[in-house]
Amino acid sequence: MDEQTPDARDELAADIDRVCRLEGEFVVRSGAVVPEYFDKYLFESDPVLLRRVAEAMVRLVHADTDLLGGLELGGVPIATMMSSLTGLPALFVRKAPKAYGTRRLAERADVAGRRITLVEDIVTTGGAARDATVALREQSATVEVVVCTIDRSEPGANRLHELGLETRSVLTRADLDRAREAARS
Ligand SMILES: O=P(O)(O)OC[C@H]1O[C@H](OP(=O)(O)OP(=O)(O)O)[C@H](O)[C@@H]1O
Numbered sequence: 216m217d218e219q220t221p222d223a224r225d226e227l228a229a230d231i232d233r234v235c236r237l238e239g240e241f242v243v244r245s246g247a248v249v250p251e252y253f254d255k256y257l258f259e260s261d262p263v264l265l266r267r268v269a270e271a272m273v274r275l276v277h278a279d280t281d282l283l284g285g286l287e288l289g290g291v292p293i294a295t296m297m298s299s300l301t302g303l304p305a306l307f308v309r310k311a312p313k314a315y316g317t318r319r320l321a322e323r324a325d326v327a328g329r330r331i332t333l334v335e336d337i338v339t340t341g342g343a344a345r346d347a348t349v350a351l352r353e354q355s356a357t358v359e360v361v362v363c364t365i366d367r368s369e370p371g372a373n374r375l376h377e378l379g380l381e382t383r384s385v386l387t388r389a390d391l392d393r394a395r396e397a398a399r400s
């Protein structure tokens with residue numbers, strides 16, 4: 216697939232920022248309290264925006280990927296759309312194994328020996344991606360890349376590289392701040 220043009224990227228940043236940036240006081244997954252929150256459900260529930268996001272994320276997926284592992288919950292609609300765009304099968308990765316039925320953590324089939332690209336909406340500290348990586352590697356999957364829509368991590372906060380995991384984002388916090396500034400001027 217062609218690279219995304221700088222204009223298309225700027226346009227996506229502006230639209231995502233306008234739709235999903237909230238101001239207030241928010242507790243995030245890591246337990247920190249932050250004054251701004253990117254509510255991914257506000258762009259994931261818009262079919263046109265979800266598709267644009269998924270198209271941009273597909274460009275970040277390595278060719279040798281076997282499965283697109285959407286992280287519960289916000290990663291699941293994105294992984295599903297990416298699966299539809301690429302034909303790669305999706306995997307739905309729960310935060311914890313289901314307590315009954317198949318008792319699976321990763322919904323689809325065994326992941327042993329499969330190369331999984333994780334699909335995440337927002338990376339703040341990388342904690343959710345870390346937990347999923349550890350759990351999937353325990354099931355003998357290969358996990359080396361996480362693709363995300365927004366990397367809002369502060370410098371040094373994302374330590375996924377220590378797990379040998381590469382983070383590839385469509386947009387960073389700086390992209391969204393620039394888009395916001397441009398919209399104001
Ligand atoms: O990088 P981190 O510090 O892990 O934070 C980001 C993660 O936290 C949020 O998920 P949340 O647990 O709120 O779940 P949801 O997708 O189920 O709404 C977000 O969607 C990421 O998965």
Ligand SMILES: O=C(O)c1cc(=O)[nH]c(=O)[nH]1
Nearest residue numbers: 243244252253255337339
């Ligand atoms: O870190 C998080 O939990 C988090 C941050 C954010 O901006 N948006 C979100 O959905 N989760």
